[in-house]
Amino acid sequence: MSEPRELGPDATDTASDQELLAAHVAGDPDAFGVLFARHRDRLWAVAVRTMGNREDAADGLQDGLIAAYRRAATFRGDAAVTTWLHRVVVNACLDRIRGAKVRRADPLPDDLEEYRDRGSAASATPATADPADLSVRSERRRLVVQALGELPPEQRAALVLVDMEGYSVAEAAQVLDCAVGTVKSRCSRGRARLAEVLAPLLSEAPGDPGHPRSGNPPRLRSVESTDAPRGPPSET
Amino acid sequence: MPRDPELSPSEEQVRRLLADARHIEPMPDEVVARLDGVLTGLAAERRDVDHADRSAAIAADLAAARRRRTARNLLVAAAAVVAIGVGMNSVDLTVSGDDDGSAATSDSGGAAADAPPAAQAERDGGARHQIPEPQGSLEADKDGVTGSLAFAEPVRLSSDRFGAQVRRLHTSTRTITMADSVSPATDGLFSLSRSPLRAGCSTRGWGEGLLVPARYDGQLGAVIFRKATGETQVVDLFLCGNDEPTRSTTLPVR
Numbered sequence: 001m002s003e004p005r006e007l008g009p010d011a012t013d014t015a016s017d018q019e020l021l022a023a024h025v026a027g028d029p030d031a032f033g034v035l036f037a038r039h040r041d042r043l044w045a046v047a048v049r050t051m052g053n054r055e056d057a058a059d060g061l062q063d064g065l066i067a068a069y070r071r072a073a074t075f076r077g078d079a080a081v082t083t084w085l086h087r088v089v090v091n092a093c094l095d096r097i098r099g100a101k102v103r104r105a106d107p108l109p110d111d112l113e114e115y116r117d118r119g120s121a122a123s124a125t126p127a128t129a130d131p132a133d134l135s136v137r138s139e140r141r142r143l144v145v146q147a148l149g150e151l152p153p154e155q156r157a158a159l160v161l162v163d164m165e166g167y168s169v170a171e172a173a174q175v176l177d178c179a180v181g182t183v184k185s186r187c188s189r190g191r192a193r194l195a196e197v198l199a200p201l202l203s204e205a206p207g208d209p210g211h212p213r214s215g216n217p218p219r220l221r222s223v224e225s226t227d228a229p230r231g232p233p234s235e236t
Numbered sequence: 237m238p239r240d241p242e243l244s245p246s247e248e249q250v251r252r253l254l255a256d257a258r259h260i261e262p263m264p265d266e267v268v269a270r271l272d273g274v275l276t277g278l279a280a281e282r283r284d285v286d287h288a289d290r291s292a293a294i295a296a297d298l299a300a301a302r303r304r305r306t307a308r309n310l311l312v313a314a315a316a317v318v319a320i321g322v323g324m325n326s327v328d329l330t331v332s333g334d335d336d337g338s339a340a341t342s343d344s345g346g347a348a349a350d351a352p353p354a355a356q357a358e359r360d361g362g363a364r365h366q367i368p369e370p371q372g373s374l375e376a377d378k379d380g381v382t383g384s385l386a387f388a389e390p391v392r393l394s395s396d397r398f399g400a401q402v403r404r405l406h407t408s409t410r411t412i413t414m415a416d417s418v419s420p421a422t423d424g425l426f427s428l429s430r431s432p433l434r435a436g437c438s439t440r441g442w443g444e445g446l447l448v449p450a451r452y453d454g455q456l457g458a459v460i461f462r463k464a465t466g467e468t469q470v471v472d473l474f475l476c477g478n479d480e481p482t483r484s485t486t487l488p489v490r
Contacts, residue, residue: 029279036275044267045259058267062274069278137256144257163254188247194254195246202249 017081025073032069039082042165043089049160050093052149060096064089079174086175090157097153140201147197155190158183163191390449390456393473398452398483402471405448405459406487441479443472452482464489 013034015023023031036043043064047057068088075084148156154176161172162183169187173180195202243251263271393401437456439447446461450473457475469489472481 029282032278033272033275036271040268040271041262044263045261048259049257054264054267058270061267062271065271065274066278069275140253141257144253148254148257159254163251164258166255191243191247191250194250195244198250198253199246201253202246 018077021072021075021081024069032072035081036065036068036085039085042082043085046086046160046165047089047093049145049148049164050090050153050157051096052145056096057093060093061089063096064092067092083171083174086161087177090161090175091177094153094157143198143201144194147194150197151190151193155186155193158186159190159194162187390451391459393450393452393459395453395483398473399485402459402473402485403487406461406469406471437476439474442474445472457482 015031015034017035017038020031020035024035043061044057047061047064048054051057051060064085068085071088075081079087148159151159157176158172161167161175162169167175169180169183173183176183391405439458442458442460443462445463448459448461450457450459452473452475455475457473457478460472460474460481462470462472467489468486471485471487473483474480475482
């Protein structure tokens with residue numbers, strides 16, 4: 001980390017992430033706000049997908065924000081500042097999930113309502129997309145997000161970082177503070193589980209998930225128990 | 237998204253589904269406002285903590301200054317005792333005048349009476365008197381008495397000049413009584429050192445006051461300066477093995 005110093009009002013806009021964090025540690029009252037504003041949308045996306053809904057995401061992000069603000073001096077500089085921020089936020093979200101503080105029964109992630117109207121900005125616009133395609137896509141997203149929410153939190157967080165946010169496995173390992181092999185394993189198991197649950201969405205052609213079948217959407221299977229089936233009580 | 241050759245076709249499709257379900261909306265305004273409020277609160281909290289830290293630092297500085305003052309007072313008292321030691325031991329307390337004579341007539345006592353003892357000791361610089369090496373250090377002794385400098389030998393007093401000698405001693409001990417770092421022992425007596433009295437001399441029954449070990453006509457004892465009352469102060473002389481004062485005199489408090 002560079003030498004801690006406070007930044008002037010103009011310097012905060014051009015300062016690097018590390019400089020902003022160092023300035024915050026040195027007592028600059030504005031540096032952390034600038035740093036957080038730079039990364040908040042991506043942190044928000046991770047939080048929403050990890051938590052499954054906006055309210056819990058806001059709570060988790062707030063926990064992470066407070067933790068990062070107060071623990072900034074512990075940043076060792078062995079990773080990018082944005083990686084460290086993601087780590088703090090993801091840990092805060094996972095802590096909330098483990099503490100059963102999340103709103104578990106959310107039938108429809110809020111943002112998917114927006115997609116229903118607008119579609120994905122990455123590939124379609126309301127002006128050009130076929131309304132039928134938008135509807136199909138929105139439904140598919142809903143199913144994917146719902147299935148993702150059924151995964152164990154650690155597998156979910158790994159898939160959100162690697163497959164949704166596009167982090168490399170190595171970067172995700174830094175965020176999740178675990179080994180690269182652990183991230184690979186979590187992603188693999190998570191994808192395998194999703195492949196089962198989302199089988200009706202998967203086309204036979206590799207890499208080309210097709211439209212959902214006509215009629216009612218496929219029913220998601222509940223999480224199976226890993227315990228051995230219980231036999232009838234023995235008669236003694 | 238490039239295809240990972242390690243992934244099975246179904247896993248690859250899952251990966252594409254997940255990428256397509258990525259959250260791309262910016263943080264809602266209400267959440268931005270909420271988190272901005274949290275940041276404002278954190279900044280205010282930080283200012284308060286910094287302010288408290290600064291206040292604590294100022295308090296620590298004041299405490300350190302107090303300690304320095306106390307140490308300075310103790311050193312002044314120690315220097316005074318050294319001067320007394322010089323006055324009482326290296327130089328005979330014998331005054332040139334009668335018992336009721338003025339202390340100003342004595343050689344060394346007059347100088348000690350007219351000038352602060354520490355200044356006197358410094359001014360003398362050992363030219364006229366050999367300043368004895370301090371005995372011990374500025375630490376609490378077994379009696380809980382702070383300081384153990386000087387008085388390697390008891391102050392020598394004589395019965396025929398007791399009054400004048402005590403008046404000179406009184407002038408010097410006023411500096412000692414002002415040193416707030418000198419605390420009373422369990423018997424209520426203040427002292428900078430009782431080592432001359434340790435050989436079986438009990439102070440029981442001697443009452444409260446500032447104790448100065450003394451040898452009165454060759455007998456071991458101590459002069460006790462009582463607490464000043466109004467404009468006068470009583471000084472008692474006790475001899476070891478006796479709980480009644482052998483001599484007593486009243487001095488004006490200047």
